[in-house]
Amino acid sequence: xxxxxxxxxxxxxxxxxxxxxxxxxxxxxxxxxxxxxxxxxxxxxxxxxxxxxxxxxxxxxxxxxxxxxxxxxxxxxxxxxxxxxxxxxxxxxxxxxxxxxxxxxxxxxxxx
Amino acid sequence: xxxxxxxxxxxxxxxxxxxxxxxxxxxxxxxxxxxxxxxxxxxxxxxxxxxxxxxxxxxxxxxxxxxxxxxxxxxxxxxxxxxxxxxxxxxxxxxxxxxxxxxxxxxxxxxxx
Numbered sequence: 001x002x003x004x005x006x007x008x009x010x011x012x013x014x015x016x017x018x019x020x021x022x023x024x025x026x027x028x029x030x031x032x033x034x035x036x037x038x039x040x041x042x043x044x045x046x047x048x049x050x051x052x053x054x055x056x057x058x059x060x061x062x063x064x065x066x067x068x069x070x071x072x073x074x075x076x077x078x079x080x081x082x083x084x085x086x087x088x089x090x091x092x093x094x095x096x097x098x099x100x101x102x103x104x105x106x107x108x109x110x111x112x
Numbered sequence: 113x114x115x116x117x118x119x120x121x122x123x124x125x126x127x128x129x130x131x132x133x134x135x136x137x138x139x140x141x142x143x144x145x146x147x148x149x150x151x152x153x154x155x156x157x158x159x160x161x162x163x164x165x166x167x168x169x170x171x172x173x174x175x176x177x178x179x180x181x182x183x184x185x186x187x188x189x190x191x192x193x194x195x196x197x198x199x200x201x202x203x204x205x206x207x208x209x210x211x212x213x214x215x216x217x218x219x220x221x222x223x224x225x
Contacts, residue, residue, distance in 0.1 A: 004154075032211045043202055043216040044155070088154065092210050099170065100210050102147075102154040 002027045004091050006103035013110055019076040021087050021106050026070070029094030033065055033072045036088040038105065044088055048074065079110045115139065116217035118203050123222045125197075133188045133220045135203030144186035145204040145214065148172065155202065161186055162209055190222065197224045 003026040013019040021035075032051055036044035048063040050056045050072065056063045062075040072091070076083055086105040092098055116137045125131045137144065143162045147155040157170030161180040175194025180186050186205075190197045201220045206212040 008152075034213060036216075043219040046213055046215060049213050090214075095211075098210060099157055099160075100214065104152065104154040 002093065002101055004089055004101045004103040006087075006089050006106045008104060009107035010109050011106055013079050013108065015079060015081060015110055015112050017079055019079045019083065019108055019110070021074040021076075021089075021108065022071060023073065023089030023091075023103055024071045025089075025091045025101075027091065027093050027098075028067075028070060030067075030070075030091045030098075031094060032092035032100075033063070034090040034092075034100070035061075035063060035072075035074045036090060036102075037083075038086045038088055040086075047087075076108075081110050081112055084108060084110045116203060116205055116215060118201075118217040118220050120220060121218065123220055125222070125224050127224055128192045129224075130189055130191050131197075131222065131224075133190065133201055133203075133222070135186045135188065135217060136184055137186075137203075137205045137217075138184060139205055139215065140183075141205035141215075142183070142208050143206045143210075143212070144180070145206075146170070146176070146178065146186070146188045147202045147204065149200045149202060149219075158188065158201075190224075197222060 038044045050063040064073045088105045089103040145160045146158040159178040161167035177189045203217040204214040206214045
């Protein structure tokens with residue numbers, strides 16, 4: 001059974017600080033990794049995708065991938081109250097035919 | 113504006129009735145997906161289609177049916193055989209297969225009483 005694990009939170013971070021969200025996965029052959037943001041009552045919105053080991057930066061967001069340790073993380077710099085949401089990690093398997101598995105999400109709360 | 117639309121936003125039905133949820137995309141994506149989300153849980157895949165006139169069961173297909181007659185459209189029917197149909201239903205699309213980024217529509221919240 002392939003799994004994607006996230007700490008459900010809530011993770012509380014002061015405004016302006018760095019929020020760090022982590023995700024581990026069980027399928028060692030996984031190739032595609034995605035982070036989504038979901039506001040309460042809304043649909044998921046893609047933030048980042050990452051396919052290679054290392055860091056990928058986009059504005060205030062940085063995705064980090066470590067395939068050897070089977071984890072992917074999302075850093076949010078200069079956290080804003082509007083970043084308060086649930087963050088979903090999604091992982092694709094070894095082949096393009098492998099379905100994406102979503103984690104249950106980490107609830108992030110940015111306190112002013 | 114390119115995107116994915118779902119309708120209706122809210123849907124209420126009596127138990128025993130079939131109901132069809134609409135999903136349309138104008139992103140020219142080959143693949144479309146249906147997910148179900150229950151409170152506090154991750155997304156679970158119901159059905160997916162990677163090409164017109166072809167679709168595959170996901171992890172929780174029982175009680176659901178789909179069609180893919182046009183590239184732009186992937187409607188989902190929730191049948192009376194689905195034991196717990198009340199949920200948030202999300203449609204998504206991607207350029208090709210699962211290895212590509214998926215983009216979601218706004219969702220349909222279905223309540224069956």
